[in-house]
Amino acid sequence: MIQDLQYxxxxxxxDIQIQAIEEHAQNQEEPARIIEEHKDSYTIISGNGSGRAFLSxxxxxxxTAGNLPATGDWVxxxxxxxxxxxxxxxxxxKFSRKIPGKKTTEQIIAANVDLIFLVMSLDNNFNLRRAxxxxxxxxxxxxxPVILLNKVDLLSREEAENKLKDILTVTNVPVHLLSAITGEGKDIIASYLKKGITIALTGSSGVGKSSIINALTSDHVQETGETRNDDKGRHTTTSRKIFFLEQGCMLLDTPGMRELQLWDAEEGISEVFSDILELAEHCKYSDCTHDQEPGCAVKKAMEEGNLSQDRYRSYHKLKSEASKQQSMLDENFLIQKRKREKAIHKEIKKMLKERGRR
Incomplete structure (x- = not known):
């Protein structure tokens, strides 16, 4: 039984974690939440307070490397x-990606989060395809997801409203204009800060995630950095960490990501591009590739200006990337399966050989 469940x-x-605790917890074990990752350890918080923790x-x-505990996890x-x-x-x-490089391994960015603030800045970082x-x-x-368009103070009101209209052409999730410098939009963001929920912030380097956290906490808890001339920004957040707000909610800051490769994203792609999938249902052929086939509703929508070619190309690119990754995962699974089978056969052969000597 968990002591002080309300805490x-x-x-x-x-509930999913409470059930697991009741099934697996041994004497002297208690639940704890990871609030920060380090190279070989974690900072946790529990009924005993906070402290360093290490994997058994x-x-x-x-x-496996892709399933180690991450910030936000319960242990x-x-x-x-x-x-x-x-x-x-x-x-x-969870919010995860494929690790940068050639290895097909998952990297957990944040775990057990209710909302994710996708922060984009209204400078050269603003990119519909990245969104x-x-x-x-x-x-x-x-x-x-909730999209925050930060640095609205850099643009005129008309320019900012046009950017807002642009982003709403590719999504129906909540989108808000924000300035971490002037405070514009802070009251709207504060409406999401409810007791017991965890909100992660993600986005490219230099979009102002740390500045937003500082504004919401009314304290300078995160270092901020100047954006470079190329608008790529500098990494000022180098680890994933949870901050506790007076409203009773938790903010999980993440480092800026310059490379974001997909991981198990088929379901999300279908949600983000639901308009294209709805169009595809009206194609003449059920297996239409939206290329040269007659009666293609997707091609017709592009020709009539109801679907931008850039958006369709983005959909096709993400679908192809997800399909390729799944093929690599299936191949890796088969390789590991063969290795396990080979090890088992080798062990059986060894046992039979030893029996023959008796």
Whole structure:
């Protein structure tokens, strides 16, 4: 039985984790939430306060590189320092990507978050195609996205409203204009800050995530950096960390990402591009590739100006990327399966050989 359940619910504990705790927790084990990641350890918070925690040897051996605990995760630990993490509890949501490079491995950016603020700045960072990519990943992971168009103070009101109209052509999720410098939009953002929920901030480097956190916390808790001349920004946040707000909610800051490769994003792509899927239902052929086939509703929509070619190309690019990644995952699965089977056959052969000697 969990002691002081109300306290843990205020930290974001959900029924899915409570059920797992009741099934798996041993004596002297208690739930804790990871609020920051370090190179070889974590900072956790529990009924005993906060402190450093380390993975047990068994858990480190059992978990794959792509399924290690991440900021926002709930775990089971011992009740005394040094805290040893013995179990990773189920997640109700996650935001993840494929790690940069050639390896086909998942990287968890944030776990157990209710909302994700996708921050875009109204300078050269503003990019509809990038927004579609982020939204595909966010909506695949189970969190609700909200787009914040930051640095509205850089534009005239008309220019800002035009950017708002542009983003609303590719999504129906909530979108808000914001200035972390002047405070415009702060009251609207504050309406999302409800007790017990966790909100992650994500976006490219230099879009102002740390400035937003500082504005919402009314304190200078995050370093901020000047944007470079090319508008790419500098990394001022280097780790994923949860901040606690006086409203009772939690903000999870993440480092800016210059590379965002898809991971298990098929469902999110379908949600982000639902308009194209609805058009495809009216194509003459059920297996229409929207290329040269007659009676293609998607091609017709593009010809009539009801669907931009850029948006369709974005959809096609993300679908192809997701399909290629799935093929690589299937191939890796088969390779690992063959390795396991080979090891089993080798062990059986060894046992039979030893029996023959008796």
């Amino acid at each position: 843990y619910r205020a930290l974001g504990l959900r 040897g068994k858990l480190r051996f059992e978990l 089971l630990t011992g009740s005394q320092e040094p805290y040893i993490i013995t179990e990773l509890l189920p997640r109700f949501s 579609e990519r982020y939204l595909s990943l966010i909506q695949s992971g189970g969190a609700d």
